[in-house]
Amino acid sequence: MRYTISDDFDTSLEHYWQVFFDDAYNAALYQHLRVGREVLDVQREGEGEALIIRRKIKLSPQREVPALVARFVKGAITYTEQGVFTARTNTLEVVTIPGFMADQLTTRGSYRVQALGPNKVRRTWDAEVTCKVPLLGGKVEKHIIEEVTTSYRDTTEFTRKWLRDHPAKTPA
Known part of the structure; x- marks a missing residue:
């Protein structure tokens, strides 16, 4: 199942990505979302246009396991997010x-951030969820998309407020 989520932010491309990878922002964001976060690895290569960042984080939502998923999970839900910027x-x-269910559940996607003006960007998340569990796969996929969509709404509002409270520093 494919889906797309787009949101606009009042900031520059450079500032958006600085905030996105800022540890203070991430700590506050995941606390706000009630998701435990453990940074497993971050590697930076190159600079400027040649910059590549590889990040691996383990996330643990602090909420009840949905009944649909509970029979597949022992204990809390955790997942590892591997990203290459x-x-x-x-x-x-x-x-x-x-x-x-790592062998039966695949979630992957791509964030694209494009400038709409000097201080306006659009973040687009294009993703795909595939669950290979007979009879339940479509329901699990739909549930995951609903969870991600709700989380993105919370993340978007949090990020907009963070950007207002932490504007880009202008050169002296």
Whole structure:
């Protein structure tokens, strides 16, 4: 099942990505979303247009496991998000590996951020969820998309407020 989510932000491309990879922003965001976050690895290569960032984080939502998924999960839901950011294209390719059903559940997508003006960007998340569980696959896919969509709405509002409260620094 494919889906797309787009949101606009009042900031520059450079500032958007600075905030996106800022540890203070991420700590506050995931606390706001009630998701535990453990940074497993971050590697930076190159600079400017040649910058590539590889990031791997383990995430643990702090909420009840939905009944639809509960029978496949022992304990809490966790997943590992592996992302590769490429500055030249302003994209972040993401693969999410669940701590349960990893051989039957695939989630991957791409963030694209494009400038709409000097201080306006559009973030677009194009993704695909595939669940290979007979009879339940479509329901699981739909549930995951609903969860991600709700999380994106919360993330968007949080990010807009963060950008207002933490504007880009202008050169002296």
